[in-house]
Amino acid sequence: MSSPAAAADDNASFSDAASDYLERHRVYETFHLLLKSLTIHRPKDPVAFMISQLDEPEERLRVVLLAPPDARLSSRATLLSALVDKFGLVRVSLPALLEDEVLRQSALGTKAKSYLDRGAAVPDELSVAVITAALARSDCVSKGWVLDGFPNTPTQARYV
Numbered sequence: 747m748s749s750p751a752a753a754a755d756d757n758a759s760f761s762d763a764a765s766d767y768l769e770r771h772r773v774y775e776t777f778h779l780l781l782k783s784l785t786i787h788r789p790k791d792p793v794a795f796m797i798s799q800l801d802e803p804e805e806r807l808r809v810v811l812l813a814p815p816d817a818r819l820s821s822r823a824t825l826l827s828a829l830v831d832k833f834g835l836v837r838v839s840l841p842a843l844l845e846d847e848v849l850r851q852s853a854l855g856t857k858a859k860s861y862l863d864r865g866a867a868v869p870d871e872l873s874v875a876v877i878t879a880a881l882a883r884s885d886c887v888s889k890g891w892v893l894d895g896f897p898n899t900p901t902q903a904r905y906v
Contacts (some may be wrong), residue, residue: 765831776800806890807833810906813895822894824831829892839894843876844868854879874905
């Protein structure tokens with residue numbers, strides 16, 4: 747019969763090996779995403795839903811749509827609409843996000859409003875914070891997204 751100390755060592759060894767395996771194969775991350783999806787969608791049959799989620803592609807599309815300043819807006823708008831319609835992506839646009847933040851009177855919106863009211867450019871750090879918050883929303887995480895017209899500066903590009 748093994749001693750309690752030997753049993754504890756066996757348990758610790760098993761735990762370490764199991765943890766290493768689960769991390770190496772991204773099982774923790776997979777379960778985290780499954781639980782997040784469950785709480786967002788709240789399906790009637792959670793097990794069937796999780797199975798269907800595991801059968802779907804792991805990565806959602808993330809598209810950055812950039813065009814030179816002289817590009818025809820109608821061409822960009824057509825491409826944007828096609829991406830949103832074909833792949834079910836969420837359109838993420840900085841001007842629309844800033845307007846929404848200002849209307850909601852959020853902390854980010856209050857900061858942005860002080861620049862927008864005087865016609866000044868919103869600082870890169872604030873723009874990036876607004877974009878980052880939007881991309882973390884459940885709809886962007888679950889459906890994927892197309893980022894329209896951002897980044898506009900080398901500094902913004904480094905943040906992305």
